[in-house]
Amino acid sequence: MQQTRRTFLKGAACSLPGIAVATSNSHGWAAPLGLPVGLQLYSVRDQLAKDFAGTLKQIGAIGYREVEAAGFYNHTPSQVKQAMADAELHCVSGHYSYKDLSPATDKIFAFHEELGCHYVICSFPGFRDPSRAAGLSFADQVRAFTVEDMRWTADQLNKIGEKARKFGLQVGYHNHTMEFAPQNGVVPFDAMIAEADSNLVIFELDCGWVKVGGGDPIAYLKKYPTRFSMLHIKDFKRSNKPADVVNPPPPAELGRGTENYLPIFEAARAAHIKHYFVEQEGFNMPPMDSLRIDFEYVKNLRT
Numbered sequence: 001m002q003q004t005r006r007t008f009l010k011g012a013a014c015s016l017p018g019i020a021v022a023t024s025n026s027h028g029w030a031a032p033l034g035l036p037v038g039l040q041l042y043s044v045r046d047q048l049a050k051d052f053a054g055t056l057k058q059i060g061a062i063g064y065r066e067v068e069a070a071g072f073y074n075h076t077p078s079q080v081k082q083a084m085a086d087a088e089l090h091c092v093s094g095h096y097s098y099k100d101l102s103p104a105t106d107k108i109f110a111f112h113e114e115l116g117c118h119y120v121i122c123s124f125p126g127f128r129d130p131s132r133a134a135g136l137s138f139a140d141q142v143r144a145f146t147v148e149d150m151r152w153t154a155d156q157l158n159k160i161g162e163k164a165r166k167f168g169l170q171v172g173y174h175n176h177t178m179e180f181a182p183q184n185g186v187v188p189f190d191a192m193i194a195e196a197d198s199n200l201v202i203f204e205l206d207c208g209w210v211k212v213g214g215g216d217p218i219a220y221l222k223k224y225p226t227r228f229s230m231l232h233i234k235d236f237k238r239s240n241k242p243a244d245v246v247n248p249p250p251p252a253e254l255g256r257g258t259e260n261y262l263p264i265f266e267a268a269r270a271a272h273i274k275h276y277f278v279e280q281e282g283f284n285m286p287p288m289d290s291l292r293i294d295f296e297y298v299k300n301l302r303t
Contacts, residue, residue: 032265032301038066038092038277040232044287049073053083060087062292063299068121068230068277069094077114092275093119093230095174098126098153105160109167119230120164121204123174128152139246145178150188154195161200172202172229176245177213189215193227203227207264208234208279212243221267231268231276233298235259251282253290254297262301 039059041048047055052073059067067089072080084091094112101108101122112120127133128149133141154173161171173196179189193203205228207217221228235257236249243249254261268276278294280287 032262032298033269033273033276035273035275036065036090037063037295037298038068038275039064039291040068040070040095040277040279042070042095043278043280043291045070047287052079053086056083056087056089058288059291060089062288062295064278064291064295065090066275066277067091068275070123071095077111081115091115091117093117093121093172095121095123097124098122098156099124101160102126102156105163109164109169112169113167117169119170119172119202119204121172121174121230122153122157122160124176125150125153125173126156142176142178142244142246145188147183147186147188147191150179150192151195154192154201157201158195158197161197165200170202170229171200172204174204174232175206175213176209177243178245180210180213180215187215189220193224198227202229204230204232206232206234206279207261208232208236208259208281209245211259212236212245212248217264218267221264221271225271228268228271229274231264231273232279233261233264233276234279234281236281248281251280251284253280253284253293254278256293261298265301 044055044059048071052075056067065088067084069091075083080091094108094117096108101120108120125145126149127141127145132144136144157171157173164171173192175189179192180187196203203224205217205220209232210217210220233254235252235254236243236259237252238258239249241247241249252258278291278298280290280294283290
């Protein structure tokens with residue numbers, strides 16, 4: 001059974017992610033932004049758990065050249081470095097929930113510095129008062145976050161970002177859906193961006209989750225043209241049911257769902273996006289077949 005985002009986030013990070021030396025192979029450097037096509041490794045979490053090195057090789061063989069980690073399954077830095085090099089992959093950043101990142105920043109940053117990563121991304125916010133989360137299910141926690149929790153998380157990331165500088169890293173925040181429902185007229189994501197120091201905290205815009213949450217990724221890229229450094233691109237099938245990160249719409253390959261990424265990439269070009277990562281929330285076919293469809297969609301997209 002494939003691990004869901006709910007169980008993955010509840011289970012914390014498997015281990016510390018890393019990086020290997022980028023290769024000169026150019027077939028992964030593709031339209032639409034003239035950047036290497038990336039993959040968020042959460043997409044293949046179950047496959048990595050069974051065959052870490054082999055799964056990375058399959059990803060590299062498709063043509064992906066950058067990856068973003070979501071746990072490294074207790075592999076050592078040297079093992080990670082070798083597996084990445086063998087697969088001709090370059091790991092740009094790693095994802096951690098706030099509760100995993102906050103108590104272990106020095107360890108996480110040292111690991112990423114050793115492996116040459118550029119970013120450490122907070123992929124899930126924290127509660128200003130952690131006792132509010134006690135006894136809540138994952139779904140209830142997601143829906144309990146307030147604007148003040150989001151502002152507080154951004155302020156904490158300012159402090160963590162200052163520390164990250166000493167390791168040659170940047171800290172960032174990745175959205176899901178709960179950041180876009182207005183609370184007393186305030187959109188939590190906008191409050192986070194306002195609170196975060198632009199010199200210390202970057203943002204990674206997950207375009208799929210923005211849309212599911214009721215926002216508009218193009219509008220955000222235009223409203224904050226200097227705040228986003230990375231994108232997640234994913235697609236979903238049309239659904240008439242209420243949806244959020246806990247109960248997402250059915251997943252789809254890029255170009256086979258509801259989203260047209262051409263105008264999003266046009267806005268991303270103007271916003272000077274540095275990296276983007278394909279992400280599949282689930283699969284309707286063998287995973288590598290799905291990721292190949294995603295890769296071909298992005299490779300052939302022209303802005």
